[in-house]
Amino acid sequence: MTNIVDKLRLAKHRPHVALHDYTVLRSKAPNCLVCVFEGHEDYPYYDTVFRKLIDEVDYRALVVNGKDQVLGLRELLFKRETPSDKKVAYFIDKDFDGFKQFQPSENTYCTTGYSIENNLCSNSILHPLLAQEYLCHKTGEESTIETVTEKFLARLYEFTDLMRDSNRAIFFARKQNIRLQGITNQITKYINIDINRITATGANHLTLIGWPDEIDASAIPESITEFEALSPLQDWRGKFVLGVYTELLHKLKDDRCSATPKHFNIKAGMKFNPKGEIIRTLALLSPIPQCLRTFALNLPMSNQNRSTPA
Incomplete structure (x- = not known):
């Protein structure tokens, strides 16, 4: 069967x-x-x-x-x-x-870059997103845009550190024609995401990317020159990048709509859904290569x- x-x-x-x-x-x-x-x-x-x-x-x-x-x-x-x-x-x-x-x-x-998802995660779109969709202009919180953006970018840096080994393993597999048994794209399986910090979940990343049991993972070099030359947010697996990006946007929405927000000055109801069909929204704001x-x-x-x- x-x-x-x-x-x-x-x-x-x-x-x-x-x-x-x-x-x-x-x-x-x-x-x-x-x-x-x-x-x-x-x-x-x-x-x-x-x-x-x-x-x-x-x-x-x-x-x-x-x-x-x-x-x-x-x-x-x-x-x-x-x-x-x-x-x-x-x-x-x-x-x-x-x-x-x-x-x-x-x-x-x-x-x-790796895929169209990487094009959607430009740093340049954070300002218009926060200003318009998160209502910072409407509520007079322009100064909040800069502080939230700094936190957002710091979390992306932590993401690149925690997801380096997973991306290197996928890179190695592609270059060596090793067939992976289905890559898990749900980023929260790999890392815990919060506006203040991103940490590892403790899950086995090799299992999550579908590394075959019959191939010894110790064959993956700790450093691959071609891989190290890549730009993580542009050249690493796009579904991972978009996943952390939208998850952070979702956490920001939760905070913005909270009765006692920690990253915004006041509560504000917003319609924007970071976990909905947002490709067109991000594409409208993103620069075209x-x-x-x-x-x-x-x-x-x-x-x-x-x-x-x-």
């Missing part, structure tokens, strides 16, 4: 499944640009970017469940070389393994009038 389940699971990740979904979509939109994304989180991010840059957006989105499926579909369509198949753009996360065994191409965008700006503005979206935001 286990083998059958594994085979069915693997079948869902084959590019021919993505090709079938593409063919169905293309039959309904024969002349439209198709944008192929790895996951459902990518769609609202890139759609927000498109709409920030382009006045009239006309395309169809196809989510195919993973980088291998995006690039595998691209290879299958390259072989067909039909006119409509050329109106396709592909979007992948760099992760720790880049294009893997595939080659870059002009119609494929790869994130500059220049390479993504250039890529998006050159997409063959019909009836487009390009805007020139700052």
Whole structure:
């Protein structure tokens, strides 16, 4: 039974499944640009970017469940070389393994950091979030913005210290083609998060990242030159980064709505939900990487009038 389940699971990740979904979509939109994304989180991010840059957006989105499926579909369509198949753009996360065994191409965008989640956690968006969503401007607490931001950034520093070994192990696994048995993305399994301090939960991080039992974890070097050169908040696993970011925002909301807030001067009710569907909200506030700006503005979206935001 286990083998059958594994085979069915693997079948869902084959590019021919993505090709079938593409063919169905293309039959309904024969002349439209198709944008192929790895996951459902990518769609609202890139759609927000498109709409920030382009006045009239006309395309169809196809989510195919993973980088291998995006690039595998691209290879299958390259072989067909039909006119409509050329109106396709592909979007992948760099992760720790880049294009893997595939080659870059002009119609494929790869994130500059680990994933789109890293783009959503820019320090520059903390000020507008606190001012607007946390109502600091409305309640005259502009000075609080700076003190809360300092605490927030201090917690992110603690996060990078506590999650270094986990990210290094994932990095090593990707470089050595070690198959991990499912990475737990829930950041609170790894660390306890509070506005005043972040601490380890005591859980085994190797177990949480799905390190295989048959491979001795002592093989992971204590220092890997290529890994140490990475920027943690930009180049480490994006779901971890976004996880700690949103958890801290949630803790701030709890405090802001408390009868006796510790990090704000007064209580204020707020509607913003850091644990809701916030990708579009963060994408609206986050700066667009220049390479993504250039890529998006050159997409063959019909009836487009390009805007020139700052």
